Amino acid sequence: MQNLSRRRVLTIGAALGLVGVADPSKAWAWSSSGSIAATDTVTDPWGVWDDATDPLLVDLLENGQIPGVNTAFEKWVDNGDALPSGIPAALTTYLQAHNRLPSWADQTKLDRAAQFNKRMSMYLFLLYGLGSGIMSTVIPREARNVYWSEGGAVMKSRAAKTFTYGYDLSAVDAFKPTGHFVVTSNKTRLTHAAVRHLLPQSPHWRAVTDDQDFIPISNGDILITFHSLGTFVHGKLKSWGIRMSAAEEEAFLHMWQVALHLLGVRDDFIPATWAAARAQSQYALTPLLAPTPEGIDLADILLGLTSQVDLGVTKGFQREFARYLLGDQVGNWLRLPRDYASRAIIEVGWPAYVAFREGTSGIIPTTYSLFDQFIRGVAMLFLNNGTSATYTPITIPTGNRAG
Ligand code: HEM
Known part of the structure; x- marks a missing residue:
């Protein structure tokens, strides 16, 4: 973690609605007792990637099977769709295990979250679009990864793809058989696994990445992005005095907990409460925010x-x-x-x-x-x-x- 002055971190944290920012000179100290796993360990999430998915993507990429998979995926859209035919057997086996909600998903809470998203939709578009979207450009690793990956050269279509995720997450039937979100999450998880194999082969990315980021998109990186999305949006809605019942706030968090699980984040890193999420965000997000040449360029393109x-x-x-x-x-x-x-x-x-x-x-x-x-x-x-x-x-x- 970069050694930033406490004053600077406090200033940024206050601006983002993340009060009580932790000391950035301290190492990761978020105990999993605040997670949905409710264990009590302190594991560095920057050393955890996606063991269930990454080796599969290495094989698919090295055997030239991804173009065929992308074609087969075109018609695989609804959560209730049968798995696509014509894909490698190992991918079918993987999807049979992962194309489902976790056992702890609570449909009542997901339904409540869907209604909440509908009521909040105007604020959400603004906050995710102009807030989280631009914040992602001052998260150095994310900015560099996005910039130097294949999609970085065509930001309009990349932004549109990212929006597909947000749109599918916020739809009223997001988690139902007619919704798209479980399928979209699986495609995103597979995409991230591909990036983990591809980006380390980029001389441009290797020239700018920090020493610890030898494999991109760790669980820690995904948690940071979650805080720039869910935790940031929740904090802004609260600070603006938007009416939210305790059940709605809990449901909005539950939706994000399921989303993180579907992206391959371990349960012992997923915050169980908004208080635990804020505490994690203070360690994981705020101290790491910084400008990069890539991020400045991306922000200009996105705002354009x-x-x-x-x-x-x-x-x-x-x-x-x-x-x-x-x-x-x-x-x-x-x-x-x-x-x-x-x-x-x-x-x-x-x-x-x-x-x-x-x-x-x-x-x-x-x-x-x-x-x-x-x-x-x-x-x-x-x-x-x-x-x-x-x-x-x-x-x-x-x-x-x-x-
Ligand atoms: C791709 C969402 C975290 C880097 C994608 C895509 C989605 C997505 C929907 C597919 C669309 C596209 O190609 O743009 C998310 C969500 C995250 C998350 C919801 C966390 C909650 C991260 C993090 C990083 C990252 C932490 C890097 C540090 C990338 C890259 C691509 C990608 C490089 C591939 C773009 C390409 O095709 O070139 N992500 N992401 N993502 N994501 Fe993420």
């Missing part, structure tokens, strides 16, 4: 993609909103241009918009329609990808970015 549609606001407003969500330290790292007039509108107008929407204030703010158009524009941007003919299926890569 959202600027391509008319959100009813200026580019300056959109960049300032990202700063508002992530804090100015992150905004400065990513060299997001300043627009102080928009910032002043956001600082006052956004809390007033949320208060009116949530019914805690009866006063309709003068900037209501500005924010309403903005939030709907962001939602449409994602929904268009999720529902139109441009829906982009996840495919397993066979190489790396050329240069």
